Amino acid sequence: MLRLEVAADDLLRTRFAVSPLFELGGLLRRLAGLAPLGPFARLRPEYERLRTETELDAVVALHTARYGADFVGPPPAGMQQTAQDDLAAVRATPLDVARREIARALAEGPRVGAAVRETLHANDVVERLARALEAAWTALLAPDWPQLRAICETDVVHRAGRLGEGGWAAAFAGLHRRVRWHDGAIELAAPAQLPGADPGVRTVPSDGTGLLLVPSALIWPGVGAFMDPPWRRALVYPARGVGALWEPAPAGAGALGELVGRSRARLLLALEEPASTTQLAAGLGLAVGAVGDHLAVLRRSGLVRSARAGRSVLYRRTALGDALAAQHSALGSG
Known part of the structure; x- marks a missing residue:
C-alpha cells in the first residue's frame, strides 16, 4: 500500500490537472x-508503422505491467x-533522472532487443525519446484528444462540486475503489490483480507543495501515482464517464430523439454531469455553434x-430533463 501524506499546506496547494502525454502512455500500453x-x-496499423519508422519501441519498453x-x-x-x-x-529531464528510470523499467520489463537497448543507453536518449513521443502523439492521439480532454474536464467539474459541498474528503471519495482518505493521508491499495505487487506499506511524507489530481481516460489498471523526486x-x-469510450455509438436516440430531435436528445443524455458547450461539442463530435443553439432550445x-x-x-439537466433521460434509459434506445 502507498500512503501519500497530505498536510494542511498541501491541501492549500492541491489542484487538478490534465496530462496529454500520460494519456499517450496509456494508449501505448494498450x-x-x-x-x-x-x-x-x-490505430494498430499506424502504431506498427511508427514502430518501423521511429524509435517508438524504446518508449514502449519504458511501460511495464x-x-x-x-x-x-x-x-x-x-x-x-x-x-x-x-x-x-520531457526534453528538460536531467540525464541522470532519465537513466535511473530507464534502468528500473529494463529491470522490471521483458528483455528488449539490441536496437532498443542502444537507444536507451545513448547519451541523447532524452531527445530521441521525445521525438518518438511527438510522432506518436501526432499520429495516434491528437485527433481523439478533444474528446478525451472533454471527459477529463467534465470529471474535474464534478470533483470541484464535491469539494464545494463537502471539502477535500468528499472530493477524494469515489476516485477509485483502491483509494481512500485516512488519517491525514491518501492511501492507495496495491493492485492485487498484478503478480508481484508489494504487500508492504510505503509512506511518502508531505513536502508542503500540494498534490496534483489528474483524471485520465486511458489509465490502466485503474489508478497511479507520481511519488519520486524530482517529480x-x-x-x-x-x-x-470514461465508459462511454468503450460503448458503440448509438445509431439514434429512440423515442426521445423523435420528441426533441436526435442531436438535442444526445445532448440531454450527455448531461449526466454538468458540462460546458465546448466540452459537449468535443465529446459528441458536434460543432460548438450547433451545440449552443440546441442548448438554447x-x-x-x-x-x-x-x-x-x-x-x-x-x-x-433540470428535474424534467432528468425524468426524460431516465425514461429513455428505462425503455432502451428504442
Whole structure:
C-alpha cells in the first residue's frame, strides 16, 4: 500500500490537472498488449508503422505491467496543459533522472532487443525519446484528444462540486475503489490483480507543495501515482464517464430523439454531469455553434439550466430533463 501524506499546506496547494502525454502512455500500453485495446484497435496499423519508422519501441519498453517511467509522461502543470508543454518537460529531464528510470523499467520489463537497448543507453536518449513521443502523439492521439480532454474536464467539474459541498474528503471519495482518505493521508491499495505487487506499506511524507489530481481516460489498471523526486506528487485516477469510450455509438436516440430531435436528445443524455458547450461539442463530435443553439432550445423548454462557473458556463439537466433521460434509459434506445 502507498500512503501519500497530505498536510494542511498541501491541501492549500492541491489542484487538478490534465496530462496529454500520460494519456499517450496509456494508449501505448494498450497498443503494446498490456491492457485492453477496445475502440483503439483502429490505430494498430499506424502504431506498427511508427514502430518501423521511429524509435517508438524504446518508449514502449519504458511501460511495464507494474511500472512506467515518469519522465516520458511527467506530471502536468495544470488544466491548460498541452502536448507541447509535456514534450518540453520531457526534453528538460536531467540525464541522470532519465537513466535511473530507464534502468528500473529494463529491470522490471521483458528483455528488449539490441536496437532498443542502444537507444536507451545513448547519451541523447532524452531527445530521441521525445521525438518518438511527438510522432506518436501526432499520429495516434491528437485527433481523439478533444474528446478525451472533454471527459477529463467534465470529471474535474464534478470533483470541484464535491469539494464545494463537502471539502477535500468528499472530493477524494469515489476516485477509485483502491483509494481512500485516512488519517491525514491518501492511501492507495496495491493492485492485487498484478503478480508481484508489494504487500508492504510505503509512506511518502508531505513536502508542503500540494498534490496534483489528474483524471485520465486511458489509465490502466485503474489508478497511479507520481511519488519520486524530482517529480511533483500526483495521483492519477480514472475520469468519470470514461465508459462511454468503450460503448458503440448509438445509431439514434429512440423515442426521445423523435420528441426533441436526435442531436438535442444526445445532448440531454450527455448531461449526466454538468458540462460546458465546448466540452459537449468535443465529446459528441458536434460543432460548438450547433451545440449552443440546441442548448438554447433545451433551456427554453425547461429541460436544462445554466450557471456560470469561473470563466465557463455549465449546463445541467433540470428535474424534467432528468425524468426524460431516465425514461429513455428505462425503455432502451428504442
